[in-house]
Amino acid sequence: MAADMTCKSSxxxxxxxxxxxxxxxxxxxxxxxxxSRSVQSAVWSTWDAFQHATGPDRQAALLRxxxxxxxxxxxxxxxx
Numbered sequence: 001m002a003a004d005m006t007c008k009s010s011x012x013x014x015x016x017x018x019x020x021x022x023x024x025x026x027x028x029x030x031x032x033x034x035x036s037r038s039v040q041s042a043v044w045s046t047w048d049a050f051q052h053a054t055g056p057d058r059q060a061a062l063l064r065x066x067x068x069x070x071x072x073x074x075x076x077x078x079x080x
Contacts, residue, residue, distance in 0.1 A: 014077050026069055031076035039075055042068040 009020040012028035019028035026032065026043060035043075046065040053061035 013073055026072060027076055032072075034076045034079040035072045036075060039068065039072050043072050 008023045012019045012021050012031055014031045017028060017031060019030060021028045046068045050061040050065045
């Protein structure tokens with residue numbers, strides 16, 4: 001069963017964090033709660049836009065998501 005749990009989580013990307021994030025989540029819950037609502041909203045909306053984008057718009061949507069995700073990671077890291 002431990003191997004099964006490993007497949008459903010991965011390390012939190014915040015440097016020094018020992019927690020694991022659930023599959024499909026950007027950060028562990030502790031760090032996600034440190035991110036402002038506006039940045040959380042940007043992460044979710046850009047992820048949704050990426051999931052629905054097709055053709056040449058898909059790459060641009062991915063870049064917008066990565067920018068929002070990086071902002072969330074930086075914000076969570078700065079509040080440690």
